[in-house]
Amino acid sequence: MSCVVFKCALLCTLMxxxxxxxxxxxxxxxxxxxxxxxxxxxxxxxxxxxxYTQDTNLRGRFGRTFMIQRSCVPLSLVYRAARVPGxxxxxxxxxxxxxxxxxxxxxxxxxxxxxxxxxxxSHERCSATPRSGKDQERPAERT
Numbered sequence: 001m002s003c004v005v006f007k008c009a010l011l012c013t014l015m016x017x018x019x020x021x022x023x024x025x026x027x028x029x030x031x032x033x034x035x036x037x038x039x040x041x042x043x044x045x046x047x048x049x050x051x052y053t054q055d056t057n058l059r060g061r062f063g064r065t066f067m068i069q070r071s072c073v074p075l076s077l078v079y080r081a082a083r084v085p086g087x088x089x090x091x092x093x094x095x096x097x098x099x100x101x102x103x104x105x106x107x108x109x110x111x112x113x114x115x116x117x118x119x120x121x122s123h124e125r126c127s128a129t130p131r132s133g134k135d136q137e138r139p140a141e142r143t
Contacts, residue, residue, distance in 0.1 A: 022072035037086035051105035
């Protein structure tokens with residue numbers, strides 16, 4: 001009987017980690033610089049996943065003590081450089097993008113992180129079409 005209880009407890013422990021995991025994930029980010037004719041796709045790592053959150057329907061100061069809001073945020077970041085091709089001489093072709101090194105469930109600090117996902121600018125593709133067509137059909141890709 002105790003073997004069955006141990007197996008169930010072990011299974012629940014393993015499933016809890018996978019269902020609410022906050023972990024590094026690969027993401028392709030399109031970056032561009034004003035004045036340059038091309039954009040660049042860079043592969044980076046971001047924090048993605050779910051964290052335990054608890055809300056209450058009590059109001060005021062008493063209700064805030066029972067509210068737990070955590071986000072999957074980077075614990076450490078490294079900034080990498082990417083070169084954007086097609087820039088004129090007077091434009092710096094280097095841009096820096098973040099790469100997460102570790103993630104964790106933490107209280108989201110609005111001074112340093114964007115805690116709420118907004119429907120603003122999408123980085124899934126370039127915002128402008130290239131100026132010259134023949135050599136600009138596909139953006140340069142850097143890994």
